[in-house]
Amino acid sequence: MSLDWIYFAISWILLTWHSAWDAIGVPVGAVLGTNFAWILSIVFLVVTVRVILFPVFVKQIKSQRAMQALQPKVKELQEKHKGDRETLQKEMMELYRKEKANPLMGCLPMFLQIPVFLGLFHVLRRLDPDKQSKTLYGWTVDQFNSASSAKLFTAPISGKFGSTAEEMASLGANGTTVKVIAGVLVLVMIATTYLTSRQMILKTGWAEDPQQRMIQRLMLYGIPASLLISGAIFPIGVIIYWVTNNLFTLGQQQWVLRKFPPPVTAKKATTPAANRGPVQPAKSGGLFGRNKPAATAPATVTAPKVAAPKPGAKPVNNPKKSRPAKRQG
Numbered sequence: 001m002s003l004d005w006i007y008f009a010i011s012w013i014l015l016t017w018h019s020a021w022d023a024i025g026v027p028v029g030a031v032l033g034t035n036f037a038w039i040l041s042i043v044f045l046v047v048t049v050r051v052i053l054f055p056v057f058v059k060q061i062k063s064q065r066a067m068q069a070l071q072p073k074v075k076e077l078q079e080k081h082k083g084d085r086e087t088l089q090k091e092m093m094e095l096y097r098k099e100k101a102n103p104l105m106g107c108l109p110m111f112l113q114i115p116v117f118l119g120l121f122h123v124l125r126r127l128d129p130d131k132q133s134k135t136l137y138g139w140t141v142d143q144f145n146s147a148s149s150a151k152l153f154t155a156p157i158s159g160k161f162g163s164t165a166e167e168m169a170s171l172g173a174n175g176t177t178v179k180v181i182a183g184v185l186v187l188v189m190i191a192t193t194y195l196t197s198r199q200m201i202l203k204t205g206w207a208e209d210p211q212q213r214m215i216q217r218l219m220l221y222g223i224p225a226s227l228l229i230s231g232a233i234f235p236i237g238v239i240i241y242w243v244t245n246n247l248f249t250l251g252q253q254q255w256v257l258r259k260f261p262p263p264v265t266a267k268k269a270t271t272p273a274a275n276r277g278p279v280q281p282a283k284s285g286g287l288f289g290r291n292k293p294a295a296t297a298p299a300t301v302t303a304p305k306v307a308a309p310k311p312g313a314k315p316v317n318n319p320k321k322s323r324p325a326k327r328q329g
Helices: 004-023 036-052 054-069 071-080 085-099 103-125 141-148 165-171 175-204 210-233 236-259 266-270
Strands: none
Touching: 004 036, 004 103, 004 141, 036 054, 036 103, 036 236, 054 071, 054 103, 071 085, 103 210, 103 236, 165 175, 175 210, 175 236
């Protein structure tokens, strides 16, 4: 299957935004070693894609809410079919089908962005000044030459951490500068990828369903770890796209989680106090886990209880009451 339509679409969006920034006066040439018109074109490629995918994001949130509401039933099925994994999976699939919940919906927006990511990766790899064909995917020669010389702090956006000396020479770039800029961006990419998953788990908690929990662990640890290796082959422009997308996700999730907080499951709401474990300090939902314990009410001092006299015991006279009153002289 040809992916040319994706390459044409990515190129058209980039070129449209670049023309828009040029029209409003953003310098096309380098300022502080950076071609801001092309950097902003990549940033607003993210905005364009996220606006298009917003309905999918809404479906993702609804599916996550449905999965959270089903957690008590999932727990019951796990206890009922403990040790029978096959039956448990069948029962849970039937439950998801009946309640119209999809465990994989949480990953759908990310999967839909993979073609965009690959398309941008392919387009930026073409930005080699030595290439003979400079008009592929709708580019003019001037646009191609402008993009192939675009830089971020003197590092070409088509350069990467793992670029060879020959590739650096063809781009007219300093190898050390490219490695430093790309290395810093890779670390930022890993950190923001981790934080986007951590933000959601801090607010919604770990899933009871083993399949959902496995997906959460993959998103939280697996993907950031893989970027430590794969980040070396990503062009700087692709890393800019990824970091911008992560920052957009952090802001979008924060807005949604505040406006539509996760529902409290019935099991949690109706658990008797006598059956609960020791009360843990409440967490304030900090993104970096810096949660302060909730202030506890000060202990009230109660008056000591006075034991009642035993049956049959002789009454004890109060010495203060048994003293005779003083005579008045």
